[in-house]
Amino acid sequence: MDIxxxxxxxxxxxxxxxxxxxxxxxxxxxxxxxxxxxxxxxxWKSFAELGLCAAPFQESSGxxxxxxxxxxxxxxxxxxxxxVEPFFETVVLAGGLIEDVGSPEQRQxxxxxxxxxxxxxxxxxAEGRSRYDFNNVTTTARRQGDKFVLSGTKxxxxxxxxxxxxxxxxxxxxxxxxxxxxxxxxVDRHATNLHLQSFKTIDGxxxxxxxxxxxxVPASQMxxxxxxxxxxLEAARxxxxxxxxxxxxxxxxxxxxxxxxxSKTRKQFGVALGTFQVLQHRMVDMFIALEESIxxxxxxxxxxxxxxxxxxxxxxxxxxxVGYAARFVxxxxxxxxxxxxxxxxxxxxxxFKRISSINIQFGDPAYHLMRYAQQS
Amino acid sequence: MELELSSEDAAFRDEVRAxxxxxxxxxxxxxxxxxxxxxxxxxxxxxxxxxxxxxxxLWPKEYGxxxxxxxxxxxxxxxxxxxxxxxxxxxxxxxxxxVIYTFGNDAQKKKFLPRIxxxxxxxxxxxxxxxxxxxxxxxxxxxxREGDHYIVNGHKTWTTLAQHADWIFCLVRTDPAAKPQxxxxxxxxxxxxxxxxxxxxxxxxxxxxxxxxxLEDVRVPVENLIGEENKGWTYAKFLLGNExxxxxxxxxxxxxxxxLKHIVKTEIGEDDPTFxxxxxxxxxxxxDVLALAATELRIVAQMSRGINxxxxxSLFKIRGTxxxxxxxxxxHQAIGNYGLxxxxxxxxxxxxxxxxxxxxxxxxxxxxxxxxxxYGGSNEIQRNIIAKAVLGL
Numbered sequence: 001m002d003i004x005x006x007x008x009x010x011x012x013x014x015x016x017x018x019x020x021x022x023x024x025x026x027x028x029x030x031x032x033x034x035x036x037x038x039x040x041x042x043x044w045k046s047f048a049e050l051g052l053c054a055a056p057f058q059e060s061s062g063x064x065x066x067x068x069x070x071x072x073x074x075x076x077x078x079x080x081x082x083x084v085e086p087f088f089e090t091v092v093l094a095g096g097l098i099e100d101v102g103s104p105e106q107r108q109x110x111x112x113x114x115x116x117x118x119x120x121x122x123x124x125x126a127e128g129r130s131r132y133d134f135n136n137v138t139t140t141a142r143r144q145g146d147k148f149v150l151s152g153t154k155x156x157x158x159x160x161x162x163x164x165x166x167x168x169x170x171x172x173x174x175x176x177x178x179x180x181x182x183x184x185x186x187v188d189r190h191a192t193n194l195h196l197q198s199f200k201t202i203d204g205x206x207x208x209x210x211x212x213x214x215x216x217v218p219a220s221q222m223x224x225x226x227x228x229x230x231x232x233l234e235a236a237r238x239x240x241x242x243x244x245x246x247x248x249x250x251x252x253x254x255x256x257x258x259x260x261x262x263s264k265t266r267k268q269f270g271v272a273l274g275t276f277q278v279l280q281h282r283m284v285d286m287f288i289a290l291e292e293s294i295x296x297x298x299x300x301x302x303x304x305x306x307x308x309x310x311x312x313x314x315x316x317x318x319x320x321x322v323g324y325a326a327r328f329v330x331x332x333x334x335x336x337x338x339x340x341x342x343x344x345x346x347x348x349x350x351x352f353k354r355i356s357s358i359n360i361q362f363g364d365p366a367y368h369l370m371r372y373a374q375q376s
Numbered sequence: 377m378e379l380e381l382s383s384e385d386a387a388f389r390d391e392v393r394a395x396x397x398x399x400x401x402x403x404x405x406x407x408x409x410x411x412x413x414x415x416x417x418x419x420x421x422x423x424x425x426x427x428x429x430x431x432x433x434l435w436p437k438e439y440g441x442x443x444x445x446x447x448x449x450x451x452x453x454x455x456x457x458x459x460x461x462x463x464x465x466x467x468x469x470x471x472x473x474x475v476i477y478t479f480g481n482d483a484q485k486k487k488f489l490p491r492i493x494x495x496x497x498x499x500x501x502x503x504x505x506x507x508x509x510x511x512x513x514x515x516x517x518x519x520x521r522e523g524d525h526y527i528v529n530g531h532k533t534w535t536t537l538a539q540h541a542d543w544i545f546c547l548v549r550t551d552p553a554a555k556p557q558x559x560x561x562x563x564x565x566x567x568x569x570x571x572x573x574x575x576x577x578x579x580x581x582x583x584x585x586x587x588x589x590x591l592e593d594v595r596v597p598v599e600n601l602i603g604e605e606n607k608g609w610t611y612a613k614f615l616l617g618n619e620x621x622x623x624x625x626x627x628x629x630x631x632x633x634x635x636l637k638h639i640v641k642t643e644i645g646e647d648d649p650t651f652x653x654x655x656x657x658x659x660x661x662x663x664d665v666l667a668l669a670a671t672e673l674r675i676v677a678q679m680s681r682g683i684n685x686x687x688x689x690s691l692f693k694i695r696g697t698x699x700x701x702x703x704x705x706x707x708h709q710a711i712g713n714y715g716l717x718x719x720x721x722x723x724x725x726x727x728x729x730x731x732x733x734x735x736x737x738x739x740x741x742x743x744x745x746x747x748x749x750x751y752g753g754s755n756e757i758q759r760n761i762i763a764k765a766v767l768g769l
Contacts, residue, residue, distance in 0.1 A: 128731070131648060131712040156713035156730060197728045201716045202739050209730045268511035278756055334746050338509045338754065339534045339586075342579045342747050349580035353743065356708075360715045370649040 003069070003298050012066065013073045015050055020081040026347045029082055033204040039162055044085045048117025053091050061099050061111050068239065068304040072246040072297065079250025082350055084205055086120055089159040092243045093236055094121030094167055097184070101224030101232045106186070110165070122163040122189075124154035124210055125233055132363035134169070134233045135179050139212060141170035148172070148185060148222065150215045158361070160208035161198040163189045168212070169229050182229040186221040187212075203357040204350070237362050238315040242304050244358045245297040245318050248326040251351045251358075252290045255333040258348055259283060262337055273336070282332055289325035296321055313375040316368040323358070323365035330355040385447055392455040399424050400461050408737045409462045410744075411583040412723050415498070415540040422464045422495040431493050432469050439477045439485065440493045446680040450672075457627025467536065468492045468499040471615050472545045475562065479603040479611050488543075488564070502532040502546030502565070502589060503612070510757050512547070513556040513609060517591060519548035519563060521598070526550075526563060528571075528594040534751070538574045538587040541567050546591075551606050562608035564600040565591070581743035582721040616753060623752065624692035625700055626669045632703045633662060639710045639734050657706055664699045668692070687765045690758040697748035697755065708742040711735035715742075 005013065024043065032040045047053060055070035057063020064070070071092055078087060095114045098107055113119035130136035139152025150170050160166060166187045174181025187194065193215045196208040224232045260283060263274035273279055300318045303311045330352040334341035341348050359365060381389060401420045406412040425431040433449045435441030444452065456463065473492045476484055491497040508514045517530020528548055538544065544565050551559030565572070571594035577586045602611055640654045675688050708715050714731030718739040729736045749755045763769045 126713045129643075129645075131644065131650075133648070156716050158716065197730070199717050199728055199730055200720055202718045202743070203716075207716060209728075267507075268509060268514070270511075276756075278759070331746065334580075335749055335754075338750050339504065339747075342586075342750065344578040344580055344582070349743075352746075353580060356739075356742070357716055360713060364650075364709055364712075366650050366653050366709065370653065374649070 003302065005073075009066070009069060009073055012051070012055060012070060013077065016052065016074060016077045019046065019050060020077060020083070024081050024083060026082070026350075029084065033084060037162065038200075038204070038206045039085050044120075045117050047085065047087065048115070052087065053095075053117050054115035056091065057095065057099060057111065057115060061107055063111075063115060068242055068301045071239070071243050072301045075243045075246035076250040076253075079247035079354070080254050082204075082251070082347070082354055084203075086122070086159040086162055088240070088243055088247070089123060089163070090114055090119070090121045093123040093240055094165070096239045097123070097167060097223060097232060097236050100235055101184075105220075106223065110186070119165060120159070120163045121165050121167065122157050122159040123236070124157040124160065124166050124168045126155045126157070128153065128155045130155070132367045133177075134230045134237075135177050135182065137169055137171045137182050138176055139168070139170040141172050141183060141185060141217070143172070143219070144216075146219050148217045148219060150185060150187065150212045150217060152212055154210040154212070156207055157210055158201060158205060158207045160189070160196055160210060161206040165189060166210070167223060168210070169233065170212075172226055174227075179230050181227045182233075183226050184223040184229040184232060185217050186223055187215060187217055191215050191217075201357060203354040205357075234312060238304060238311050240362050241315040241319045242297070242300045244361060245293070245300060245322045248322050248355060248358050249290070249293050249297050251355055252286075252293060252326055252329045255329050255348065255351050256283075256286050256290055259286065259333045259336050262340075279336060282336065286329045286332055289329050293322045293325045313372060316363075316372040316375070319363060319368040320365045320372060323368070326355045327359060327365075381447075381451075385451060388448055389451050389455060392452055393459075395428065395430075396455060396459045396461060399428075400459065404462055405460075407719075408723070408740065411581075411585065411721070411740075413462070418462060418465075419495045421462055425464060426494055431464055431495075432473060434470065434474060435477065439473075439489050446676060450676045454627050457625070458631060460631050464495075465498060465537070467501050467545075468495075468497065471501060472499050472543075472564075475545070475602060475611050475615050478614065479562075483599065484564075484602070497542045498537070498540045500535050500538040500541035500544045500567075500589075502535060502544045504534045505531055506533055510754055512612070513560065515547045515549060515560060517546065517548045518552070519550050519561060519596070521550070524598050526596045526598065526601070528563070528565065528591045528596055530591050532589040532591070533586075534577070535574075535587045535589045536585060538567070538589050539576065539584070543567060544572075544589060545602075547608055547612055550608075554606065557609040559606055560608040560612070561605050562602040562611045563596055564602065565594060565596050566600075569594045569596065571595075578721075579744065579747070581740040582718065583740065583744065584721070585744075623689070624668055624672045624696040626665065626672060626696075629665050629668075629696070629700050629703055632700065632707065633658070633665060635734060636703055636707045636710060639707060639732070639738075643710060643712065643732060643735070654706070654710060661699060661702050661706070664695070664702070668695045668699060671695075687761050690753075690761045690765075693752060694755050694758045694762075701745050701748060704738075704741050704745040707735075708738045711738050715739055718743075 051064055052074050054063045055066040059065040098110050141148040141150045166189055168185050168187050169182050171181055172183040193213045195211040198206055198208045201207050264272055266273045296318045300314050303314055333348050334352050337348050340346050403417055404421055429442055432441050433444055433452050437443035476488050505515055519526040519528045544567055546563045546565055547560050548563050549559050550561040571592040573590040575588040576584045578584055644651050675685050679685055711731055714735055717730050720727055
């Protein structure tokens, strides 16, 4: 099942690698994170020029037709370089949803700007009490003529402070935990009566709590069918997990090679750390964790690409297995680097933090383990 | 679990409990006392304990200790940590103090001990170096005798709270020709000496707790040498033993376990698919705490019968840190999506933090707690100690 990249995919990967190597090293990334905005529009435009923002979309939507494998390639390299720009939020989450459930008019209106790098998006599904459950929505959307009026709060929306547009889940009917009755809306980030409270995330990004106080949204901005938002979000989550797993694999790859290198050069008690058997075995387990993660990530992305029906269960399985593996690798990479692993100066701690956040986004390993079990 | 207390000890426990309740400064009850307090604020409790005569439970009475039994010391430790009080600076009271009264001369005792007790002097520990972590005996900081002074050159690192320190106790190499352990001396250095530079190290949680300390041609009077030249390793090992004794951290783990239970109860609905998982994990870690607490009580009982605890400290360090890391990890998981948020340093109450108040420090604690299995002799080193000293391997 090992994926052999096509010539086109290989080209995509090598062009990202070259760009990141030349223009996005760890120092550059540190500078970007430390700016007021916390991300780089200049680099974002470069990503678009490289075709990354168009890569996964279907040719019929104006994209390059790369699908989930193109996303996997991009996310893996972004994981290796700790890229903070909102490719995941804009292209994978929002772009994926628009392409999947948007009307032809909506696709026409929104996707070209996404592909050209001219619009940033964020997805607001979580709420203070929802944890990882899409059904649990208290934000309401009431129809008033040709408008919907949205009221409520959305929690921990990653990338919201950077976004031009938001996709917001809100209840058009039913009770708080009903699967039916949740709808998705495209909301302008600067809409009247929409308030953001921004905060920094563990991995150096920005997120916000959203308060909607009777935000008016034209009915034409409903994304997908009324009341069927949960199914759309579930499909988006499967794609999101495939992307996050690829990013985790990228981060783990770098952590393993940094740890291995350190264990060969760092000397204590007159010998290299790597000569201690207990550390050798630890690094073997880190190696195995990465190998299994690569396998499951590829398996999931191939399953999504071929539109096989069991993708959702597999996605939960991969989120669990890769999540635990990545956490193990990250914790051990810090441990084996000793004090240096704890310092902000070294990149190891930053991979650790990105992996911590990947493990929270769209459900932690414990949540997906239960979801996997319930689907068996 | 409680130690079976005599009526005197029970009365002592009640006295300690009441004293803490009445005297612990409200000002020190901040979200994360380890990072959110100024130097002055963090000394408030120290001064109150000093006034009461309770600042140095370990110390013999003649040097200013309270003259407590092993059991009383244990009760005090348990009560103060259960109540969530910030312990007095360990580097001063628990570490360098006992070295000075055990191995120092009369002049040193007279000069330093009262100022440690009163909190006038803040001490930091000059042990680790960039090339000497687990292998502490390989320290390279050099001290060369020149008349009545040592000239010290070197680079100490991971020095906790050196930014506040008045003094640093250092392991320095005085005999480069000897075997690593045999050429080390224990030197007390005034942080205000010319040639001492402190540079902050920011850790992955964003806080400034540790530092690099550079020593360039620092002149240290010979009278600041502890004990004999080249015998420093003996004193260092004595000190590390003290450092590890308190690491079971039962009180602290119990306190954070209660907080975890509270967060799980208030943030995760019983119908959430992971609720049952949290309950199971909490039970598992609660049993770990119980087993370690029982082990600690068993060893306290043995110590009060005069039995040397031997490398029990290593067991406490391993399990105490692993258990606390697990509790902190579960707490971070329990706040769900809000685990993405992290407080910015320096901390300000004006900055927005999302989610429940009880979870505002969960992320930084999760990151910071990774150090526990690294510092004070990594858990791998502690396992080596048990393998060698207990199992004879």
